[in-house]
Amino acid sequence: MENIADTAETVTISRTEYESLKQQISWLIEQLKLSRRRQFGVSSEKSDYSQLNFFDSSDPNLFDEAEDNSDNSDKEPDIEEVKAYRRKKARTSADRLPPDLPVEIIEHQLSDDEQTCPECGGHLHVMGHEVREELKLIPAKAVIIRHIRNIYACRDCEKNAQSVPIVKAPMPEPVIKGSFASPEAVAHIAVQKFVMGVPLYRQEQEWDRNGVKLSRQTMSNWLIKSAEDWLKPIYDRLHEFLCDGGVAHADETTVQVLREPGKTAQSKSYMWLYRTSGDAERPADAGTAFPSAAGAEHITGGDSEHQTGGNAKHPIVLYEYQPSRSGDHPAEFLKNFKGFLHTDGWSAYHSGLPGSITVVGCWAHVRRKFDEALMATPEKDRIGSEALHGKHLCDQLFSLERNFSELPADDNFNARYSARIERSKPLMDDFFAWAGKSRALPKTLLGRAVKYALDQRRWLENVLLDGRLELSNNRAERSIKPFVIGRKNWLFNNTPKGATASAMIYSIIETAKENGLNPYEYLTYIFRAAPNLLDKNQVDDLLPWNMSRQD
Numbered sequence: 344m345e346n347i348a349d350t351a352e353t354v355t356i357s358r359t360e361y362e363s364l365k366q367q368i369s370w371l372i373e374q375l376k377l378s379r380r381r382q383f384g385v386s387s388e389k390s391d392y393s394q395l396n397f398f399d400s401s402d403p404n405l406f407d408e409a410e411d412n413s414d415n416s417d418k419e420p421d422i423e424e425v426k427a428y429r430r431k432k433a434r435t436s437a438d439r440l441p442p443d444l445p446v447e448i449i450e451h452q453l454s455d456d457e458q459t460c461p462e463c464g465g466h467l468h469v470m471g472h473e474v475r476e477e478l479k480l481i482p483a484k485a486v487i488i489r490h491i492r493n494i495y496a497c498r499d500c501e502k503n504a505q506s507v508p509i510v511k512a513p514m515p516e517p518v519i520k521g522s523f524a525s526p527e528a529v530a531h532i533a534v535q536k537f538v539m540g541v542p543l544y545r546q547e548q549e550w551d552r553n554g555v556k557l558s559r560q561t562m563s564n565w566l567i568k569s570a571e572d573w574l575k576p577i578y579d580r581l582h583e584f585l586c587d588g589g590v591a592h593a594d595e596t597t598v599q600v601l602r603e604p605g606k607t608a609q610s611k612s613y614m615w616l617y618r619t620s621g622d623a624e625r626p627a628d629a630g631t632a633f634p635s636a637a638g639a640e641h642i643t644g645g646d647s648e649h650q651t652g653g654n655a656k657h658p659i660v661l662y663e664y665q666p667s668r669s670g671d672h673p674a675e676f677l678k679n680f681k682g683f684l685h686t687d688g689w690s691a692y693h694s695g696l697p698g699s700i701t702v703v704g705c706w707a708h709v710r711r712k713f714d715e716a717l718m719a720t721p722e723k724d725r726i727g728s729e730a731l732h733g734k735h736l737c738d739q740l741f742s743l744e745r746n747f748s749e750l751p752a753d754d755n756f757n758a759r760y761s762a763r764i765e766r767s768k769p770l771m772d773d774f775f776a777w778a779g780k781s782r783a784l785p786k787t788l789l790g791r792a793v794k795y796a797l798d799q800r801r802w803l804e805n806v807l808l809d810g811r812l813e814l815s816n817n818r819a820e821r822s823i824k825p826f827v828i829g830r831k832n833w834l835f836n837n838t839p840k841g842a843t844a845s846a847m848i849y850s851i852i853e854t855a856k857e858n859g860l861n862p863y864e865y866l867t868y869i870f871r872a873a874p875n876l877l878d879k880n881q882v883d884d885l886l887p888w889n890m891s892r893q894d
Contacts, residue, residue, distance in 0.1 A: 373719040452469075488525060494511050533848050542832055571844065577851060594823050600842050613664075614665075615673065616660070705816035717730040
């Protein structure tokens with residue numbers, strides 16, 4: 344056998360080629376570490392500053408956040424010495440049974456013959472009770488609702504008059520004419536797919552196991568028809584409210600549509616997301632109950648008690664399907680919007696939007712890139728590294744934001760705005776000054792993090808323009824996550840029509856959740872009430888925050 348050592352040869356390369364190969368190897372090692380972290384590591388980007396040996400103690404600004412945020416004019420609290428004591432920690436659980444659930448009582452008692460004292464033979468009496476509660480689940484049960492409408496005629500007119508009047512008893516309109524679909528059935532199918540992530544083919548199998556032959560095509564037709572007829576007017580009204588607000592968030596993600604004209608089945612389409620900002624959060628006590636089923640068909644709209652002005656603040660989440668990632672789509676969707684738009688660094692948001700929109704960048708994306716660079720750095724080299732310093736500066740900004748969260752932000756010149764100008768702006772200036780001096784190689788993760796921050800500076804600093812703005816676009820990313828999770832289950836849409844219907848259903852469901860409503864109950868209410876509105880142009884009574892409370 345030939346000796347491998349005998350076949351080795353020395354190749355001479357130039358210093359330039361050597362440095363290029365060294366950079367490529369370094370880049371590949373970074374990508375490998377980053378890939379392994381994404382696959383096997385924790386997804387949380389939370390910093391743990393309790394690990395003191397992880398940082399460079401020579402940094403004078405590393406642990407001064409408490410001192411920076413303190414008020415030296417405050418008096419020290421009086422100290423009262425108390426006697427030390429120890430107690431056993433009580434076991435607590437977040438599990439609770441709702442108090443409004445129906446209660447089925449099963450009483451266990453002795454028979455008359457057994458109610459005899461084992462000692463003296465006397466009669467026993469009830470001296471107390473021992474109670475145990477259990478949660479009983481009843482599987483879904485299908486029921487046929489048969490509507491029988493009585494038709495009336497006059498006997499006297501039948502005998503004596505030339506014409507006989509025919510009077511029909513009132514009967515509510517169906518959610519889909521010519522179909523056996525009920526509001527409850529359509530709402531259940533929608534919630535199973537768009538909330539629980541159960542594809543229609545699995546629902547078809549479940550229906551079949553319960554003895555109901557209901558194909559996935561029929562269920563798909565029900566969802567599309569219901570969305571087009573009853574959810575679209577609500578969606579359009581929510582769109583108007585969103586554009587009337589002064590602050591919004593936007594994001595986008597991919598979706599596969601198999602039968603899209605002019606595109607292959609493997610090509611990418613996009614689901615865009617637009618939502619209100621934190622200043623439109625639902626109050627904690629804004630619980631809502633639904634009108635009774637019997638009264639749903641009599642809703643006429645126009646109740647002044649529940650009308651809402653166009654400038655009212657309510658949480659709204661809207662999805663929009665589009666075949667591409669072009670900036671023309673947000674420009675068209677937001678053509679009537681005036682104010683601030685939180686986005687990521689995608690270039691489509693930075694060109695083509697109306698001049699009335701000011702784009703606000705996302706500091707969470709900046710921090711994430713420095714975090715990735717830090718995780719790709721060998722652990723022994725992390726202390727005092729540029730990646731750690733950049734991440735720490737971002738963490739300081741977010742720490743300040745947590746302190747500012749309780750400050751009022753109802754106009755441009757408010758306490759939160761002033762606090763940012765005083766505390767956050769100098770820190771941002773220091774960050775960009777440091778980034779501008781960085782010598783990180785452009786193709787490394789650190790170099791890309793620095794370049795991203797400098798390229799986005801114009802939009803990142805816009806957060807200082809208004810106290811209502813937020814430091815990140817995480818609110819939009821959290822809102823688009825239900826769609827991403829659902830996509831992992833149902834994988835694709837068959838047609839653009841189905842993708843558009845999915846966008847409307849997701850919008851109504853996520854907006855309902857943001858307003859503290861049960862999606863199934865809300866959809867059921869819409870599908871009962873909307874077909875029976877006397878004035879089809881009045882949809883405000885069907886908006887999530889206008890659900891009236893009836894006994």
